[in-house]
Amino acid sequence: MSRKSGESKPLHGGYKPQLIAQVDQKKGGVNTQVVMTNYKSQKHDVPAQSTNGSTVPLVLGNPNNDVEAGDYDPYQHRNITHPTSDMDTLIHLLKGSLGSGILSMPLAFANSGLYFGLISTFTIGLICTYCVHILVKSAHTLCRRMRVPSLGFADIAETAFLAGPKAFHQWAKFAKACINLFLVIDLLGCCCIYVVFVAKNVKQVVDFYAADDYKFDTRIYMAACLLPLLLFNSIKKLKYLSPFSMIANILMAVGLSITFYYILTDNPTEEQKAERVVENIVSPIHWPMFFGTVIFALEGIGVVMPLENNMKTPQHFTGCPGVLNIGMFFVISLYSSVGFMGYKTYGKKAEGSITLNLPEDKILAQSVKLMIAAAVFLTYALQFYVPMEIIWKALKNSYQNRPTLAENVIRYSLIVLTVGIAICVPNLGGFITLVGAVCLSTLGLIFPAIIDTVTNYEDPGMGRFKWRLVKNCLLVTFGLIGFVTGTYVSIIEIIYG
Structure with missing residues (x-):
């Protein structure tokens, strides 16, 4: 019937x-x-x-x-005005994953060891890629069940709990709120890191030419960033930020190329060789710092669902080889190369940004620091756009009388907050590890595993010997260990480092 x-x-x-x-x-x-x-x-x-x-x-x-x-079939119901091709998606994936975190990879290897860091970076990269796969697969399953074309990251969590057993329904709103909260903390944390990054690189160049009386503290440079950031972030339309993003990409590419040149042609003195100790594996007490830095650098899960949802052929995103696998292999290989070569060259003297290790008296090296500082500064607005959208979407119904004024107050208050936090926590390496451990271990490892478990709780179930449950428990455990140890060690580093 x-x-x-x-x-x-x-x-x-x-x-x-x-x-x-x-x-x-x-x-x-x-x-x-x-x-x-x-x-x-x-x-x-x-x-x-x-x-x-x-x-x-x-x-x-x-x-x-x-x-x-x-x-x-959710793919047949996606009404996309300008869908992206496989190549477009690959380029966007690389752009979303290749950020300033690549410059901190030598410091990550300094907290793991040369060969242990190389193996561990590939291992963590594979785990992160697998978690993206199960997140996308869960999204497809939920789209079919709910008969909607696509879902965002937070919507996937909410829908998974609503479409699962009735006992899970009460956690739906909480799951969505958690993901949005961690996304906001992560992206605003990155904005804080950007302020520290810009200030440290500019200060190093200025200090070389300035007299002793004009060598100011790094915090002064951070405070000086506030007004330009307020003016620059008055641009609210994403399309108007695109030219700045293109300029930032060009500056970053040129800066990284010159940085590689310095790494490969470095000729240290005997004194420098003695200071740049390189170990194959370091004490396990330093591994949480390594984990936090690597997960911060590699994890780009926030851009995955928007990219997949806007593809012309989303079937090609996962699979073998697939856009995701090709992109992540390139990202992991590049990050590993920078970390391996950077640590091999500078050893324990590797800074929170590899640009800070470049010669202070060479004009070309100085130009690299200024170029990458400018690129990171221009990226701030793009990074700030997403958390501002999440926060404003949650609050705008409360300010219907004067929405423009309210939005501007919230926008400028958040910018002041990021600069204020950066001034209070100027330790670049510790800050990077803290953001990676707190936010990205949850977003990139813990939440995808939980969503996969809830989505498949009854259909198709946990599988023979409960393999799906065991596998996801291991992923959650790995994420929690990284979360707890990385947070603890990074806080200690910030306080006493």
Whole structure:
């Protein structure tokens, strides 16, 4: 027998999705909700997401016909005006993953050892890549169950708990809030690191030419960044930031090329050789610093779902070889090369940014520091855009009378906050490790494993010998160990380093 009009295929646990559409006469649009309905009791539970101001797009076509015809295919319902090709997505993935963190890789190797660091970087990189795979796979499963075209990172967590067993439903909003919170902390933390990075590089160049009376503390340079940042971040449209992003990419590429030149042609004195001690493996007490720095440098999970959701052929994102695997292999190889060569050249003297190890009296080296400092400064606005969007989306309904004023106050207050935190914590290496350990171990390792467990809790289940549960428990344990030890060691480094 065919199902009645308005019915859809039940989910496991007695729940099924329904699409409710209401025409908004004032706005001339459609306000659509996807709700979880118990087909036994016909009582509605908490809405999974509303497309009015949400990241979940509208479902196109007739969902009931899709069910009658077979399994729902989310790829066929994505209404993308300008979809990206596989090459475009690969370039964006590299751009999102190759940031200032690459400059801290020699310091990471200094906290692990030359060969142990090389092996561990590839291992952590593979684990991070696998976690991205299970996150994307969970998103596809949930899209089919909820019959929506695509989901954002936080929406995946919320939907996983709503589409799972009823006992998990109460945690849906909490899961979404947690991911948004850690995304905001992570990205604002990166903005703080950028302020420290710019100040230290500019100070090193200025100090070479300045008299002793004009050699100011690093915090003065950080404070001097405040006004330019306030002015620059008055640009609110992402499209107007694109030219600055292009300039930043060019400056970063040129700066990294010259940095490699200095690393490969370095000719240290005997005294410098004695100071630049290189070990194959260091004491385990330093490994948490290594973990935090590497996870900070490698983890780009925040850009994954937007990239996959906007692909012309999203089927090519995962798989073998797949856009994700190709991109991450290139990223891991490049980061490992910079870390290996940088540590081999500068040893224990490796700084929080490899540019700080370049000669202070060479004009070419000075230009590198200024170029990369400028590139990082220009990247600040792009990095700041996402947390500002998350925060403003959560608060804007409370400021409907004067939204522009409220948005500006929040925007400029957050910028002042990032500069203030940077002034209070000028330890670049410790700061990088802290952000990596606290935010990226949770976003990149713990949350994907939890989402995979909840998504597959009943269908298809945990598998023979509960292998899925065991595997995800190991990932969560690995993430928690990195979180706790990395946070503790980085705080100690910040206080006493």
